[in-house]
Amino acid sequence: MSIENDLTEFISRDVVPEGGVTETELLISSGKVDSLGLLQILGFIEQQYGVTLLTSGSPKDFESVQTLASAIRKARGESA
Amino acid sequence: MKAQSLWGLVRDAAGRVPSSKTAIWNADASCTYGELISRAQGIAASLHEAGVGRGDRVGIWKDKTPNCVQAILGTMAAGAAYVPLDPRAPWRRCRTIAEDCGFAAIIADQPRLASLGEFLQGLSPRKVIVEAAEDAITAAHLPPDLALESFASAVARKSIPLPEVHPEDLAYILYTSGSTGTPKGVIHTHLSGLAFTNWVQDRFAITPDDIFSSHAPFHFDLSISDLYASLGSGASLRLISSLEGMLAAHLVKLITETKMTVWYSVPSILVSMLNAGEIEKQGLPTLRILFFAGEVFPTPQLRRLRRALPNVGLFNLFGPTETNVCTYYEVPPTIPEDRTAPISIGKACEHMETFVLNDAGEVVGEGAEGVLWAKGGNLMSGYWNDPKRTAATLVPDPRKDSNANGLAYCTGDFVKLQPDGNYEFLGRRDHMVKSRGFRIELGEIESVLSGHPEILEAIAVPVPDPEVGNRIVASVVARAGQKPDPNQLRAHCSRFLPTYMVPEQIEIRESMALTSTGKTDRQLLLREWQSRVATAAAK
Structure with missing residues (x-):
């Protein structure tokens, strides 16, 4: 499973159960994910990938599942 | 005039700067x-x-x-x-x-x-x-x-x-x-807002060249100084969104890139910024003033901040929303290595008056503990729609043998006057706590939890935490025959409470811990939660 798939599945199941999200959909500016949801996502990322985006991330990383996945790869030293 | x-104040300041000058901006506009x-x-x-x-x-x-x-x-x-x-x-x-x-x-x-x-x-x-x-x-x-x-x-x-x-x-x-x-x-x-704003402008010599941060949300009282000390001086203000506000490394970069001169936030985000390792690395050469407020700054981290920013004026601004700010303290150039006690909350702002009363209502001096009272222009005029609460907290100057006129506000904070004339903060006398700088009445969380149909009794417990002040957890007792799910209870809370008030964990108990006098034993609940947190951390 790719990071994108894992994230989409987690967010659709635990954060936005009504309707879910797609890989490219805007998370924050669409209002789908609020601050509580964001913390859930950050917790999941930390647990799954050992990456703390709260300390290293920039706002652009949080736009969509795709940008989150790139940020995770970048933080792990992989090519985004 | x-x-x-x-x-x-803002309209007049706007008249003194070029109309094309940037007043406010954020990431998008x-x-x-x-x-x-x-x-x-x-x-x-x-x-x-x-x-x-x-x-x-x-x-x-x-x-x-x-x-x-x-x-x-x-x-x-x-x-x-x-x-x-x-x-x-x-x-x-x-x-x-x-x-x-x-x-x-x-x-x-x-x-x-x-x-x-x-x-x-x-x-x-x-x-x-x-x-x-x-x-x-x-x-x-x-x-x-x-x-x-x-x-x-x-x-x-x-x-x-x-x-x-x-x-x-x-x-x-x-x-x-x-x-x-x-x-x-x-x-x-406007009078109390101006009294506070003018004090910030004068005391910290704010000029149109300043570039302010606006980290706090507008419903939080830190925003008053952000908005009016900046825009009321013809300075520029960078609004920071709630997402940006959590991203420590990004914030440090933002201060550098925007050449920010005045920063104001709660200590917990500053601790995250230190932990991200970026403050030392970037040095923040444009910053001249850093205000923090809303909670106690853990001393080891403050010492690290002091060392990292030797040329920045670090100020602890103290006071509840009711007083805007009533006392303040400038962090000295060095904080001794062996100091673990939190730094002082300082003295009254120049245009304010503060005093300490003991249980008997007598003014106490150096070394004695008591409750801090504040008087002066910064005070609120009361609570909306609640004359009873207003009358109970905003009262005629209670000092005996005093000819002083005017109303005084009881902050509910226990303090002690130190030999150098600064106050030491000792704690609250009620169930109000701070988490990530936000002010939380435990009763509000308990009332929401108790409103759930499966819950008989609920107690919110603040577990002290070096980074965020307090982590909020809760212990609840279910109604007979009910088996509530902690995750559903958290979801119930998030329908009525802002995120920072939703308990991070909720335990379901058979019965509530009681003291020998039959009161809820909050201390015992806290000890149980602390040992649980310690066990979890050791795993």
């Missing part, structure tokens, strides 16, 4: 002083035409953007008071505030549209201004008889002559967590 209102004033006047004209003016309350339910500041200033220009609602809080909590406050008008934006219809049910505002695309407004099915205007139309209105705002008029109401389960509204007039 000195400005008579917060609106007048910016606005010049010229635009700020003309668009605020447009909002004011729209509100005035709808009969909204002096003494009225206007709900501001918007994300933190330059347009939101225009809405705030426009409200005050119309003579009304603004009531900022937390755009991240559940709409039901905002609705409780709307009912308490009786909004004459509401200014909202697109992310609020989904719940705006329900929010407005039974309310009868004279005007609703919405910043959203036309088709989104149509799709929201708002009540048909609503006096609706788009934000774009309101800000484009021509300015009209408006009655001058008086210093005694209501300027804003900030709702804080209330112990009885509903938020309480702290009322400030």
